[in-house]
Amino acid sequence: MWLRNNRGVALASTAALLLLGGISLAFFWVPDDVDQGFSQRIFYIHVPVALTAYACFGWGAWKALRLLWTREVRYDLESYTAVHMGVIFGILTLVTGSIWARISWGVWWSWGERQLVLFLVLFLFYSAYFMLRYSTEPGPRRERMSAVYALFGVVLIPVSFLAIRLAEGFIHPTVFTRDGPQMAGSMFFVFCVCLAGTLTLAGALYANELLGKRVDASLRELEEALA
Amino acid sequence: MTTAEKYVTAAYLVVLAVVLLYVVIYAFKLARLEREVTRLAKLAAERRASGEVPKVEAAEPLRTAN
Numbered sequence: 001m002w003l004r005n006n007r008g009v010a011l012a013s014t015a016a017l018l019l020l021g022g023i024s025l026a027f028f029w030v031p032d033d034v035d036q037g038f039s040q041r042i043f044y045i046h047v048p049v050a051l052t053a054y055a056c057f058g059w060g061a062w063k064a065l066r067l068l069w070t071r072e073v074r075y076d077l078e079s080y081t082a083v084h085m086g087v088i089f090g091i092l093t094l095v096t097g098s099i100w101a102r103i104s105w106g107v108w109w110s111w112g113e114r115q116l117v118l119f120l121v122l123f124l125f126y127s128a129y130f131m132l133r134y135s136t137e138p139g140p141r142r143e144r145m146s147a148v149y150a151l152f153g154v155v156l157i158p159v160s161f162l163a164i165r166l167a168e169g170f171i172h173p174t175v176f177t178r179d180g181p182q183m184a185g186s187m188f189f190v191f192c193v194c195l196a197g198t199l200t201l202a203g204a205l206y207a208n209e210l211l212g213k214r215v216d217a218s219l220r221e222l223e224e225a226l227a
Numbered sequence: 228m229t230t231a232e233k234y235v236t237a238a239y240l241v242v243l244a245v246v247l248l249y250v251v252i253y254a255f256k257l258a259r260l261e262r263e264v265t266r267l268a269k270l271a272a273e274r275r276a277s278g279e280v281p282k283v284e285a286a287e288p289l290r291t292a293n
Contacts, residue, residue, distance in 0.1 A: 096238045201246070226274065
């Protein structure tokens with residue numbers, strides 16, 4: 001019962017533990033990468049954050065689909081909150097990716113890399129979601145438009161994810177192939193801890209943000225009733 | 228500290244900074260909600276004191292934690 005009523009607190013505590021553990025292991029336990037040396041350690045935050053952004057956008061699209069399917073208004077707020085979280089993790093992906101590019105390639109950004117450009121397109125697409133949402137009056141029309149838009153964006157996720165494998169002459173490293181993760185067992189373990197941490201962090205932020213938005217909406221209703 | 232170490236530390240600090248910024252923004256939001264609740268509670272108390280029946284009766288009952 002406590003867990004159900006304090007989901008946000010439980011998720012935030014678990015995320016803090018996992019991330020603290022994962023980052024400590026990444027800095028002090030895993031060996032240096034043969035090719036990239038110490039700088040490869042950005043991998044343990046950059047890739048989990050990017051996968052979490054995909055997961056948030058995917059979750060937002062799923063909630064959008066539920067809205068269109070069932071017409072239940074609560075899914076609109078859930079979809080919007082998930083997209084909101086996805087954009088936050090998208091910003092983190094772009095910033096950490098740029099830092100990694102600076103060390104490895106000597107540039108902050110490379111327009112020739114399809115993986116990077118497609119992620120930027122995905123990020124900008126979902127950033128425009130907010131402009132669309134706030135350019136229309138609240139109501140069923142806005143809910144449906146937002147849901148359709150969130151669903152369209154999800155198509156870009158597999159394209160962005162697979163771009164690296166389809167691209168030729170890329171310099172962005174491919175770590176996960178059909179033969180499994182191309183890294184040592186200890187590295188993969190730390191990656192999994194960090195991924196669990198970022199996913200739980202996104203879950204905690206999502207739960208708290210959603211709670212805040214619901215309280216806000218209830219207060220508005222109460223204000224109207226008292227007016 | 229080598230250049231690589233500086234960049235790696237910066238990447239992790241950026242993530243930490245964004246999460247902390249989010250917490251700060253959320254704290255402001257919670258403070259605003261608290262002010263709203265206080266204002267509405269005061270308004271409801273005034274209505275009750277003046278004998279007016281609030282329209283809240285027609286609204287959906289508030290869901291409690293338990």
